[in-house]
Amino acid sequence: MNLQIGEFSPEELADMYGTPLLVVDVSKVKERIEEFKLHLKEIPHLLCYSVKANPIPGLLKEISDTVLLEASSPGELLVSLKASKPDRIVLDGFKDSDLITAAMKLNVFLLNSDSIQELSEIGKMKMDLDFQVETIFGIRVSLGLKGESDIVSTSTLEDKFGVVPEQIRDALRISNEFGLELKCIHTHIGSQIERPGTYREVVERMFSLPHSEEFDLFDLGGGFGIRYSKTVPSLEAFLGELSDAYLEISDRVGFCPKIILEPGRSIVGESGYFISREKTRKKKGRVEWSIVDLSTNHLLERLYLFRTYPSWNEGNEVKIGGPLCFSGDELGVGRVSNGLLVLKNCGAYTISKSSQYNLYPRPKVILVDGYKSWEIKEGESYLKVLNDFGAD
Ligand SMILES: Cc1ncc(COP(=O)(O)O)c(C=O)c1O
Known part of the structure; x- marks a missing residue:
């Protein structure tokens, strides 16, 4: 054929x-975005495209009406601003003081902090600003879960990203001290995850984190595997597992945080x-x-x-x-x-x-x-x- x-x-x-x-077949990219939305329709959610997967501005402009953009560096923030508005941008990754100031001045939608140190710096800088910051703040937490390969495993207790669960209490304390409203817990397991069951575990662990009920947003990152080989399950299987776990647990514990997803590979790869x-x-x-x-x-x-x-x-x-x-x-x-x-x-x-x-x-x-x-x-x-x- x-x-x-x-x-x-x-x-x-x-x-x-x-x-x-x-x-890049842009109509396929748009179909994929619709597929995400379809399979997530049972749960409250926001979909972001992780621009690091393919950051060409001409592509971002084609999709930025239908998804938020997730940036993890100054360059990715700049390219996201070419295609979208600050209040549709999520900023992750390691941030220096220039990037933190820029993000708050722009009022990006969500700023996920990588550490307690970064959060304190954000708090101090926010206090010095003489204008209203609308940005929502989050903290990245490692769930002690391994992705499919060591190089792209980003939620273990040993890798360089985020804080460990016991530090969530400190994050809340620091946020209170500085009048920061910490609304989001963020994680990202890794890339090319090939087991839908991993997302069930992610949801279970997020709900079990200390103080999880104090957060309105659970940002689960990206990582959904694509079909480099035919053995990788369909997107429907990944999102079905994630949604089922969410519905079961949120019903049991009695609170319903909004889920944010930040897929990159899965939106543009195929x-x-x-x-x-x-x-x-x-x-x-x-x-x-x-x-x-x-x-x-x-x-x-x-x-x-x-x-x-x-x-x-x-x-x-x-x-x-x-x-x-x-x-x-x-x-x-x-x-x-x-x-x-x-x-x-x-x-x-x-x-x-x-x-x-x-x-x-x-x-x-x-x-x-x-x-x-x-x-x-x-x-x-x-x-x-x-x-x-x-x-x-
Ligand atoms: C914080 C964060 N979110 C989302 C992604 C996107 O991951 P993927 O392209 O595997 O969906 C990454 C990738 O490294 C990431 O670090």
Whole structure:
């Protein structure tokens, strides 16, 4: 069966825009957002898109009417402001005093603090401000739960994020001292979670945290796994487990905090395709290699999580390598047909983690919506790459 991205074939897009090319099917992204809302309809919720997964402004502008945006750095706050309003932005991550002041001056919707120290700093700074701050404040807590892999496990008691549950009391005390209304407890388990039951555990542990009943908002972060392989459950399974756990527990304990979710990968991952062209076909001994113009510096998770991206192509399987000068620059075993390789599920954590190693330019990004396609990030020229490395 031929692959269509919107109403386009990969060949048409490669001819129109050149390669390597990241294509995001924006109508699929919008459908995914609606899918989230549909499966969460039983519980009070707010949906945020975590911009780190794919922060291209042209994409954010397409979706910012339907989701809030979650930013975790000064750059992500700036890009979110290009696409949305401050009162639709959630700010997470480590924050210095400049970022805290900016967030309060802007009155972002929610500011989740990472530590007691950060919370005290926020409190002190808020007291010095001579205007009303509307921002809601939260504290990030580790639930002592492990994600699927060590590198993307972000709610254990040992990793660098958040506070441990016993510190919630201190967080409430500090907030009272400074007149901060601490309304939200926040956590984020990790990325590419593949067991829906993990979200049941997250909900159970959030409700069991000390003083949990004093919080109006439970922000559960993101992490929902996507179908790099067919064994990963559907979004419906993840959200069904989460909603059922919420309904059972909130009914039992008698309070109903609003749930915030911050998915990134799950919103954009399956809507993105990398299209690349074969540059060389060669035999090394018995092994047939196809060297394409896409490389692992745009697919970083291929390197550190050993992720394989499903390819669409037909034909014989060959080993596929990129042009970079290190042996790890292998895209896997796959098929290259009519000189093209198309990798699926590349919408998340590809362009946002991309580098210019070997002084290769980062790729162009386009959006497709049915019969329409347009460029949202131009491909880099070699002049830009050289300037980025300090050439005159
Ligand atoms: C605080 C926070 N929220 C949300 C996300 C998004 O995670 P994912 O893309 O796996 O849904 C991340 C990812 O690192 C995160 O750190």
